[in-house]
Amino acid sequence: MNRRRRVYEGKAKVLYEGPEPGTLIQHFKDDATAFNAKKHEVIDGKGVLNNRISEYIFQNLNDIGIPTHFIRRLNMREQLIREVEIIPLEVVVRNVAAGSLAKRLGLEEGTPLPRSIIEFYYKNNELGDPIVSEEHITAFGWASPQEIDDIMALAIRVNDFLTGLFLGVGIRLVDFKLETGRLWEGEMMRIVVADEISPDSCRLWDIKSKDKLDKDRFRQDMGGLVEAYTEVARRLGILSENENIITGGPRLVQ
Incomplete structure (x- = not known):
């Protein structure tokens, strides 16, 4: 297998050279950072959830005519995107x-x-x-x-x-x-x-409980980040309701 050329690495994602000119592969890491990376932790499953939630949102934006760089999801952690x-x-x-x-x-x-x-x-x-x-x-x-x-x-x-x-x-x-x-x-x-x-x-x-379902759970040491992201994915219909999302990492609806 040929080693992919890394184009850029940020706090939560890595960009690799894509299969065609003008494309990149966007890889979602499990790293969680806050306060300009002064706080850092690796949280198993976070990258998988962000990949799928972002895919769902970007595909919907494309469908209603809002232009994005998103082309398609490649696997549980990666997307094919246009180079911009x-x-x-x-x-x-x-x-x-x-x-x-x-x-x-x-x-x-x-x-x-x-x-x-x-x-x-x-x-x-x-x-x-x-x-x-x-x-x-x-x-x-x-x-x-x-x-x-x-x-x-x-x-x-x-x-x-x-x-x-x-x-x-x-x-x-x-x-x-x-x-x-x-x-x-x-x-x-x-x-x-x-x-x-x-x-x-x-x-x-x-809306009812005002529970935070976002990265503030990490910023504010509240815990339960993967559970909160999983709840967002479930409500959007990305995850099925009866998943055991902690053991072995999240398994997502195809």
């Missing part, structure tokens, strides 16, 4: 006060926001991914004004879709992180959704 030029911004869409927004503005966590708020963060681990304005983005050439408009339009559409998707299974979408990239097709370029959308990149609360 990642824009060095994390786009955070907030519907409810939580996390850094609650701390910065002195808001009680769980306070509904007057409207959805979009924030930009500069992707730079050494700097701790600082929050930036549109002025910063255009001044430093990370994205053009038109690209910012396109990114915000994508973020609003994704938020509308995810809010309805999770509401339908009894989950409140508090906030989520989005990454985007430039997809080149000949001389044409368009902005597409990239990276992943999973409980690693969303805050998800049970």
Whole structure:
């Protein structure tokens, strides 16, 4: 078997050279990190769950005409994706006060926001991914004004879709992180959704109990991360109801 060429390794994923030009293989690791990787742990089964949840969401986004880098799932941990030029911004869409927004503005966590708020963060681990304005983005050439408009339009559409998707299974979408990239097709370029959308990149609360079903369980030492992610997968119909998801790792519905 030929050794695959590793293109990039991040905190939770590895990118390998794809089978065709313009493609990559995205591998989901079991690593859990928080606070800019100051906290790190390997949690068995996490990568499998994130792969399948992200696959489900990205396929649905593709189906409703929201462009993404996702092509298809290859196996339990890997996806075939289109190679894109990642824009060095994390786009955070907030519907409810939580996390850094609650701390910065002195808001009680769980306070509904007057409207959805979009924030930009500069992707730079050494700097701790600082929050930036549109002025910063255009001044430093990370994205053009038109690209910012396109990114915000994508973020609003994704938020509308995810809010309805999770509401339908009894989950409140508090906030989520989005990454985007430039997809080149000949001389044409368009902005597409990239990276992943999973409980690693969303805050998800049970509507009735307000239990956290996302990576805050790891950040806040609550435990039960795999169980929470499994619950999200079950509600979305990715896992069957009678699975023993801890012993031997999660077995997923094909």
